[in-house]
Amino acid sequence: MVPARKIWRLFLRYVAIEMAAESEFRTDFFAGLLLSLSNAAMLTIFWDGLLRVAGPLPGWGMGELVLMSGLRTLAGVVGYVFFRMSQLPGKVLRGELDRYLTKPAPAFLCLQWEVLPLRSLIVESVSGAIVIAAAIFGWGFALDIRGVVPGLLLLILGSLIQTCFQTSVAALSFWMGRVDGLQAVLGEAEWFRRFPVTLFDRPVQVLLTWVWSFGLVMTYPVLLMRGELALVWPLLDGGAAMLVSWGLLLSWLLSAGLRRYESNGG
Amino acid sequence: MTAIAVEGLVKEYRVPAPEPGASWIRRVIHRPVRCQRAVGGLSFGAAEGEIIGLLGANGAGKTTTIKCLTGIITPTAGRVRVAGFDPHRERYAYTYQIGLVMGQKSLLLWDVPVIESLKLYRDIYELPETVFRQRLAEYAAMLELEPLLGKPVRKLSLGQRMRAEFVAAMLHRPRVLFLDEPTIGLDVLAKERIRQFLLELNRREGTTIILTTHDMRDVEALAGRVLLLDEGRLSYDGSVEALKALQTERTVLLTYDRVVDEVAFARLRAAQAAGGAPPASGAGSLRLTILQGEIIAVTQAAMSALALRDISIEAPSLEQIMRGVLERGLGHGAS
Numbered sequence: 001m002v003p004a005r006k007i008w009r010l011f012l013r014y015v016a017i018e019m020a021a022e023s024e025f026r027t028d029f030f031a032g033l034l035l036s037l038s039n040a041a042m043l044t045i046f047w048d049g050l051l052r053v054a055g056p057l058p059g060w061g062m063g064e065l066v067l068m069s070g071l072r073t074l075a076g077v078v079g080y081v082f083f084r085m086s087q088l089p090g091k092v093l094r095g096e097l098d099r100y101l102t103k104p105a106p107a108f109l110c111l112q113w114e115v116l117p118l119r120s121l122i123v124e125s126v127s128g129a130i131v132i133a134a135a136i137f138g139w140g141f142a143l144d145i146r147g148v149v150p151g152l153l154l155l156i157l158g159s160l161i162q163t164c165f166q167t168s169v170a171a172l173s174f175w176m177g178r179v180d181g182l183q184a185v186l187g188e189a190e191w192f193r194r195f196p197v198t199l200f201d202r203p204v205q206v207l208l209t210w211v212w213s214f215g216l217v218m219t220y221p222v223l224l225m226r227g228e229l230a231l232v233w234p235l236l237d238g239g240a241a242m243l244v245s246w247g248l249l250l251s252w253l254l255s256a257g258l259r260r261y262e263s264n265g266g
Numbered sequence: 267m268t269a270i271a272v273e274g275l276v277k278e279y280r281v282p283a284p285e286p287g288a289s290w291i292r293r294v295i296h297r298p299v300r301c302q303r304a305v306g307g308l309s310f311g312a313a314e315g316e317i318i319g320l321l322g323a324n325g326a327g328k329t330t331t332i333k334c335l336t337g338i339i340t341p342t343a344g345r346v347r348v349a350g351f352d353p354h355r356e357r358y359a360y361t362y363q364i365g366l367v368m369g370q371k372s373l374l375l376w377d378v379p380v381i382e383s384l385k386l387y388r389d390i391y392e393l394p395e396t397v398f399r400q401r402l403a404e405y406a407a408m409l410e411l412e413p414l415l416g417k418p419v420r421k422l423s424l425g426q427r428m429r430a431e432f433v434a435a436m437l438h439r440p441r442v443l444f445l446d447e448p449t450i451g452l453d454v455l456a457k458e459r460i461r462q463f464l465l466e467l468n469r470r471e472g473t474t475i476i477l478t479t480h481d482m483r484d485v486e487a488l489a490g491r492v493l494l495l496d497e498g499r500l501s502y503d504g505s506v507e508a509l510k511a512l513q514t515e516r517t518v519l520l521t522y523d524r525v526v527d528e529v530a531f532a533r534l535r536a537a538q539a540a541g542g543a544p545p546a547s548g549a550g551s552l553r554l555t556i557l558q559g560e561i562i563a564v565t566q567a568a569m570s571a572l573a574l575r576d577i578s579i580e581a582p583s584l585e586q587i588m589r590g591v592l593e594r595g596l597g598h599g600a601s
Binding site: 101 | 336337359370371372375392
């Protein structure tokens with residue numbers, strides 16, 4: 001078991017390494033920010049047009065929809081900080097785990113942090129903050145301050161569940177080799193990230209909240225921040241239980257997968 | 267004290283086993299696999315401070331053995347203990363005790379300066395800053411790495427990168443160092459520098475070294491003992507000298523200006539290696555394959571039969587001996 005303090009220190013080391021790499025390749029911070037804000041702006045234009053034509057959505061005004069768009073951007077940051085293991089299959093096939101399996105280090109975390117997208121992380125944080133500020137000050141979202149912390153906690157829980165889900169799929173590569181097809185099929189559900197899950201039928205809502213967890217990441221944090229505080233404990237308890245379940249499944253998959261790892265190449 | 271104990275190590279891989287004549291549809295739906303044995307019941311031990319060369323042809327199981335010993339892959343069967351640890355069950359504590367350099371896989375991060383990778387390993391092995399600085403200075407001096415520390419790894423030559431790999435693998439002073447073809451693709455000078463570094467390391471710190479290589483000069487320069495693997499099984503376990511002693515044949519090349527004694531010359535010709543060019547009675551050369559114990563007698567006979575210009579005696583290379591053992595077993599040696 002790797003001590004938590006060591007994991008934190010290693011994370012900071014990878015941040016330093018990424019900063020060194022950034023100075024090797026001069027990347028354009030402002031172009032990235034512009035891209036992120038453009039995505040949020042296009043979605044906002046879409047909602048604005050839709051609401052003009054179709055009238056108000058039940059419980060969702062422009063303030064809520066723009067806030068949701070900002071939270072979606074922030075959720076990406078959580079995904080970057082914690083391990084997003086979509087690249088695991090390729091690394092398993094190329095035998096790239098060897099480097100860390102012979103080191104007293106958390107192999108899967110190190111493997112992910114090798115490509116820590118520091119610039120994207122900062123860009124998305126700034127962009128998310130701008131969009132959230134626009135929702136509150138531009139579109140008049142009525143923020144209930146008591147819902148902010150539970151809302152952000154739920155966003156983090158939901159992002160971690162998504163990460164566990166994606167990593168579990170990626171971990172199947174220990175058995176199946178290539179899983180890009182499966183990843184692509186399941187990734188199609190990402191399309192739903194743009195919409196409040198409460199707009200859909202009940203079974204779809206359940207699926208998008210407790211399996212893909214888009215609801216936990218974006219829809220319900222908005223409701224909590226709007227002051228619907230009766231939802232706090234059911235959502236946080238349910239989210240925590242889901243995270244533990246996914247975490248246990250992922251942990252089993254990774255440890256069983258390592259026993260099948262064949263270290264191709266070399 | 268025992269550094270490595272391996273008993274009955276077996277490793278099998280699952281490989282695709284296409285069914286001949288199966289339809290395209292069937293091949294898509296059903297993918298049969300079979301077990302291929304890479305290592306089959308390997309047993310050996312190593313004392314602390316030993317340098318062991320793990321030899322064999324391609325696919326003999328050398329790298330698989332190293333990967334089982336380092337804990338990268340899980341053995342199918344058998345028992346492995348290295349530095350007192352089970353590599354698979356006690357991975358975290360175990361990995362503080364070992365270092366690994368793979369000629370074909372890098373320990374270093376590609377896009378950042380070498381020093382950044384070394385700092386990462388400092389944090390992974392939890393080395394105090396003073397210890398890190400002192401060891402880095404020491405190893406960088408031994409391998410002339412100082413000017414390269416600020417260069418991105420992708421801009422280093424292979425030889426430069428390998429020197430950096432060695433420093434990365436040695437920073438925590440492992441008790442056992444595993445080297446998988448560490449000199450592959452290097453020039454003569456780079457190889458020699460690395461050999462000197464390893465000998466110095468072994469002498470000063472008593473590091474146990476397990477080495478796989480196809481370069482027999484690595485083995486002759488470094489290894490006191492060799493393990494010869496053939497299709498995953500141990501064919502030979504002993505010293506380099508004992509392996510060489512298995513081969514008692516020598517090749518003698520006689521270069522002469524003229525034949526002095528035709529009768530003695532005929533006796534010499536009788537010992538000529540099969541397939542050689544027929545000797546000339548004027549100036550020429552004669553290649554003889556004889557046993558080691560016959561060298562003096564043959565030399566004396568040659569001196570009375572020929573007006574000699576030169577005599578050279580060649581022992582077979584370690585590579586030839588190894589090939590002979592693999593092809594014909596221990597009783598034969600090289601051809």
